[in-house]
Amino acid sequence: MLSADPEKNAREAAPSEIPPRSLPLSDVVPRLALDGLRQVYEGRAVVDDVSIEVAPGEIVCLLGPSGCGKSTTLRIAAGVERQDAGAVAIDGETVSDPRRHRPPEARNVGLVFQDFALFPHLRVAENIAFGLKRADRAAHAGRVDELLRQVGLDGYGPKYPHQLSGGEQQRVALARALAPRPRVMLMDEPFSGLDKRLRDEVRDEALSVLKAEGAGVLLVTHEPEEAMRMADRIALMRSGRIVQVGAPYHIYNYPADRQAAAFFSDLNVIRARARSRQLETPFGLFLTPGLEDGQEVDIVIRPQHLKIDPDVGQGGPRPSAANGAPARGAVERARFMGSDSLIEVRMDHDGSVLRATVPGAWLPERGAGLWLSLRRDRCFVFPAD
Numbered sequence: 001m002l003s004a005d006p007e008k009n010a011r012e013a014a015p016s017e018i019p020p021r022s023l024p025l026s027d028v029v030p031r032l033a034l035d036g037l038r039q040v041y042e043g044r045a046v047v048d049d050v051s052i053e054v055a056p057g058e059i060v061c062l063l064g065p066s067g068c069g070k071s072t073t074l075r076i077a078a079g080v081e082r083q084d085a086g087a088v089a090i091d092g093e094t095v096s097d098p099r100r101h102r103p104p105e106a107r108n109v110g111l112v113f114q115d116f117a118l119f120p121h122l123r124v125a126e127n128i129a130f131g132l133k134r135a136d137r138a139a140h141a142g143r144v145d146e147l148l149r150q151v152g153l154d155g156y157g158p159k160y161p162h163q164l165s166g167g168e169q170q171r172v173a174l175a176r177a178l179a180p181r182p183r184v185m186l187m188d189e190p191f192s193g194l195d196k197r198l199r200d201e202v203r204d205e206a207l208s209v210l211k212a213e214g215a216g217v218l219l220v221t222h223e224p225e226e227a228m229r230m231a232d233r234i235a236l237m238r239s240g241r242i243v244q245v246g247a248p249y250h251i252y253n254y255p256a257d258r259q260a261a262a263f264f265s266d267l268n269v270i271r272a273r274a275r276s277r278q279l280e281t282p283f284g285l286f287l288t289p290g291l292e293d294g295q296e297v298d299i300v301i302r303p304q305h306l307k308i309d310p311d312v313g314q315g316g317p318r319p320s321a322a323n324g325a326p327a328r329g330a331v332e333r334a335r336f337m338g339s340d341s342l343i344e345v346r347m348d349h350d351g352s353v354l355r356a357t358v359p360g361a362w363l364p365e366r367g368a369g370l371w372l373s374l375r376r377d378r379c380f381v382f383p384a385d
């Protein structure tokens with residue numbers, strides 16, 4: 001039975017699919033703990049009561065649209081900005097609150113920010129060695145070579161920054177931040193300047209090194225796919241607040257609200273009104289015992305979760321508990337997208353267009369009849385916008 005609580009729907013629909021959530025263990029002191037951070041600019045709270053913990057060896061991605069406060073949160077964690085309220089602790093020790101403020105260089109954090117700056121007059125190897133403590137520099141002559149290899153820049157040590165592309169410079173900045181083996185690594189879109197193949201390689205290598213060393217990584221990105229690929233946990237931000245935290249699987253499959261769902265993919269939305277504890281729709285009944293009579297809701301489903309059956313003139317597939325009843329429509333447009341095909345279907349019952357994706361290449365003719373069904377275990381029901 002569906003309720004307006006998507007987590008409850010999901011739990012009831014597919015309990016065996018839910019993996020354990022990778023929350024930090026409560027008896028482990030977090031590498032980084034942000035507690036009730038708040039920052040106000042020009043009368044607007046751009047960071048509003050943000051709390052999150054990063055465990056040793058954990059990668060947490062702050063994910064959200066442009067301007068939602070991700071970078072400001074990271075800058076406060078680094079100490080390059082002072083918060084109006086809240087506290088930052090590293091390995092259990094408070095390094096900043098409204099009364100105290102330890103500067104960034106005294107926090108044992110690695111920083112990789114968008115506006116990274118290399119020393120132009122120093123060679124690549126010297127730039128990286130700068131990240132090592134003075135005493136370590138001589139003792140770890142091989143460390144610079146190891147770091148260069150990790151970021152895919154073997155042999156670049158003698159070059160100067162101006163001889164490098166933007167992406168190469170970015171990787172030198174990453175190596176410099178990795179050099180002192182920081183306990184906390186703060187990264188703001190650190191791989192954005194790299195092309196896809198290189199980005200995957202450098203990212204996987206850098207993050208596995210950080211994980212192996214037990215660092216806590218807080219990483220900012222606005223790309224959902226990147227966050228899903230990298231994160232142990234994603235903290236979804238909107239308008240200065242964290243709206244949901246969880247493992248990528250959890251955030252994707254059990255979004256907190258419609259906007260959270262929309263952040264990861266296109267959505268189909270079917271508006272309905274509750275009556276006698278159910279929703280009557282062209283796709284069959286949805287039982288919604290938790291809804292009041294008259295409440296308007298949106299039934300939301302991702303394009304890849306619609307079930308498609310070609311109309312072969314026999315009235316469509318039989319209704320079932322898993323998929324409800326099918327509704328008929330006609331192909332408006334079909335496009336090949338690379339790994340899958342996107343089919344836009346104009347529905348007979350109300351002329352609305354629903355989008356469905358199928359793996360591989362399938363391009364039915366415009367006007368071809370199709371039956372669409374909504375997989376009940378993949379539907380979310382949210383209060384109407």
Ligand SMILES: Nc1ncnc2c1ncn2[C@@H]1O[C@H](COP(=O)(O)OP(=O)(O)OP(=O)(O)O)[C@@H](O)[C@H]1O
Nearest residue numbers: 041042046064065066067068069070071072073222
């Ligand atoms: N020093 C500042 N003074 C005034 N407003 C600021 C300042 N720094 C940031 N802002 C505003 O605070 C909001 C949050 O900015 P922030 O850089 O944290 O967002 P973001 O989520 O990292 O965005 P993006 O992904 O575009 O980098 C934005 O509206 C920004 O314009």
